[in-house]
Amino acid sequence: MSSLSFASLFALRSRLIARQTVRSFTTRSALFNAAKPTYKTAASLEEVNGSETLIGQGAKEGTFPTDLEQATGLERLELLAKLQGVELFDTKPLDSSRIGTIADPILVESYDDYRYVGCTGSPADSHAVEWLKPTVDQVARCWECGSVYKINPVGVPQDDHHH
Known part of the structure; x- marks a missing residue:
């Protein structure tokens, strides 16, 4: 060959x-x-x-x-x-100096009607990342530390049929 x-x-x-x-x-x-x-x-x-x-x-x-x-x-x-030196998406960490409560949740800004949030506890990194999905209609509570997160809608489009 x-x-x-x-x-x-x-x-x-x-x-x-x-x-x-x-x-x-x-x-x-x-x-x-x-x-x-x-x-x-x-x-x-x-x-x-x-x-x-x-x-x-x-x-x-x-x-x-x-x-x-x-x-x-x-x-x-x-x-x-x-x-061009512009950060298009907000990737800053959320406030981890306190635990969010039902009366005073940690607000998460979102252009959609939901957002995925990774909670690491308060102070930061006090537990493994727990992924949560607060929506406009419902808050999300971390199973590990009990911190509550709520969506703060900023320009949620009406009738946005993107799915």
Whole structure:
């Protein structure tokens, strides 16, 4: 048996796979004649104009894509913000100097009608992380320390059917 280089084995494999996945003429014709997207991919926060501008353009042929080239949606928006020194999402820790109570819960701001909260107790890191899900209608209480968390809605969209 002759010894083949890795590159020649890869090329041979690619040709065999290509033979197995031959498309019909009509499918290939439809793919070839498909309209190209008319949007411009946003390269900065100022250029973002709807979700279609948050689709990454992908890598150039023969290269691996960078995070920014392949990121889409909220991930791309977050990366564009970080490039400009803006922190898009609130990732600051919650108040752990006290235990929240029913009368005085720890408020968690949210643009949605719920949020996941990781409680580590008071003082911070006094117990393992307990994940809670307070909603607009119901507070959440930590099973470990008893701290209560409540959603403080900030601009919850009405009739947002994103599911």
